[in-house]
Amino acid sequence: MAPNPAHTALWPAPHASEAVAATVHVPGSKSVTNRALVLASLASEPGWLRRPLRSRDTLLMAGALREMGVGIEETVSSSSSGAGSPDGTGEAWRVLPAGLRGPATVDVGNAGTVMRFLPPVAALADGPVRFDGDPRSYERPLHGVIDALRVLGARIDDDGRGALPLTVHGGGALDGGTVEIDASSSSQFVSALLLSAPRFNQGVEVRHIGSTLPSVPHIRMTVDMLRAVGAQVDTPESGGEPNVWRVTPGALLGRDLTIEPDLSNAQPFLAAALVTGGRVLIPDWPARTTQPGDRLREIFTEMGGSCELADYGLVFTGSGAIHGIDVDLGDVGELTPGIAAVAALADSPSTLRGVAHLRLHETDRLAALTKEINELGGDVTETADGLHIRPRRLHGGIFHTYDDHRMATAGAIIGLAVEGVQIENVATTAKTLPDFPELWTGMLGV
Template sequence: MTTPAPHDAPWPAPTSIGPLDTTVTLPGSKSLTNRALVLAALADGPSVVRRALRSRDTLLMAQALTALGASVVTDGEDWAVTPLDGSVPEDRASVDCGLAGTVMRFVPPAAGLVRGDVAFDGDAHMRKRPVGEILAALRTLGLAVDDTDGALPFTVRGTGAVPGGPVVIDASASSQFVSALLLAGARFDAGVDVRHDGEPIPSLPHVEMTIAMLRDRGVAVDTSEANRWVVAAGPIAAHDEPIEPDLSNAAPFLALAAVSGGSVVVRDWPAATTQAGDALRGLLPQMGCTVSRVDEGLRVAGPSDGWRGLQGLEADLHDVGELAPAVAALCALAQTPSHLTGIAHIRGHETDRLAALAAELGALGADVVEHPDGLTITPAPLHGGVFHTYADHRMAHAAVIVGAAVPGVLVENVATTGKTFPDFAGFWSGLF
């Protein structure tokens, strides 16, 4: 097994030399873990988040909620949460968002429910990610927020209560804008009535995930009208939440089956889920893979001649944009052209993923044309070289997928995968 290189030494991605047949157990879902932590911190009694993902993003969320006065015990895989009591431990609390969009967007509405100032900041790139729509919405709902240009850093001046009520937002940049208001909305005095006015919302499965988790805790959510979500005021019931495996993190492993011409089983793949990663079951067959359910979970088998048998893909990834880097990497290995659309919003993720994918895949020889909302990828010979990740875990996933087929791919800052998958590099190398 190889070990991750230091940050300043690019890590050599292992290359497959034949069909790989394996079964993998993946860490828990970041999206589910961080939503469960927020709801547990706002609940009417203690809860346990079972098989919680331990990663940078989830630990940042635990620390943020602790700063608001909750208790989150992160020992072991089951995390015990005692709800916040309405006052920050000190006169002024600080929240480090790191590169976690869920922390930057989900925690401010909860901060309004405590008495005291809560200051938010994060990594340098986070100051470029959109959050102004949330801050404007919180002001409409009765909160005081100090910010400059609708970005980090900002301060929420909590009074212990949020009036709530109706608010109109443009969530076309991120579905998290909707989820952020819904998660805390039941604790607002008048609940919350969120209306979206703008281009279609990306990644809608994440909103559906939020709604399902609220209803599991007894919260009434009216979704009878398109682009409107009404959360009734009331308690959020304590609820022990078992966390599913992270199906978006499954993308590079299932792609490895396609690249090597072998098969990979992801253990415990849920029969029904709100996770966007479940879309892989429909995307991979279009590229020439075979997908089937087995007793252990989900099995993907690649073409018999591996990546040389991959077919290009015409796909609108608007609802599952987080899969775009892994899918684009497979498309760069395919034998026919691909056109990925509907993903303009991923320019506002950890990095501008469209520009980054075009640059990094292109640097390895791929023929990539960047469009405002997607990529066109035409077959071209690939070669090794340094693949920059821009501190983006999904870019690192794209790099190792290409590296599994192309010798000499060097991944810059592979450790960024720790955002959602601790020791990803060691785990990945062990498969070879």
């Protein structure tokens, strides 16, 4: 079979000849959109998602839920609730819960949220649901969800792999109860069980027994969204035991929810202001959020920029200098590729720590960043749990992406300052950030 042209094409990363000055409307959050789709599908009444992200990962989630019988209707309206796009209109998805059913076949692509959040949903379906996906999805850890569901009463065929492909034999209900898991490789194991838990007969008590827990803000996001639709959740932050979450069984409410901009996907645009000494406005940046990307304000300020959060959004301004940083990114690992790209252009070394789990993401992000930056003349060394980056003068070349959207945007950041960088398969950004090339060149006025 011939290779997909999009996977072999080289995209010349635009070089910035002057400071960036732009307003960038960042699409909705993937993390919020996919959680909201699951919760709306399990609710006792219809709900709305306004300004959802339309990307590969979210369309895979919507398609999978439709396969299991959920109605998801897409509309475009000019209501104020959907405002925010340049023409004043906003897309909305009407979610119509229904009896979950099989047989069904789910394509997870390489979306961690789909492959982990939906097996618990499938356990509630009436009939078998088969899960399959991209070749890389077979290598990503899923044992935490599979093993836990078996303890809670589900029947799953995975041929002992602890990974895809697999079939969940839904029985129309699930007992639930108490389960111990090791979520050291992904906090999504915890979120997956919590999202469906209100529909389990006994709810769930999830006890994390691993040595580390990455991306805790994503669990807080799950908890906040559960509470917003009427679920009762006890957490370590609310006075419960450390590393224990309890969800009480009960009906979930339908909501009319407007999805926040994806703050992690705002990263390359904020980085552009930092790298070029320019100014970027991201409209509608929330004053309060559980999105991990909000920490960019702190990190990029420490690296040489400044920011102002106003009612209309976030204004980030670069100073013309980029400083190295020593930072633990354990809670915000998805930001690592973009931070590494900026650090490669800094005036002093950087150490990025707490992200050993990135070896299990869309690709081995630590190995990929090391290889690609070094092949442009950089000096990056892998550590046990991160990267050490010593800035050097970089040169042009091909920046490979490994079908990883954040590798592609990292390469584009470097290309701002280094002429001749070519991004292989920039189309992979469609996983979470549709039309990235157009947004990027528009920001630069190209």
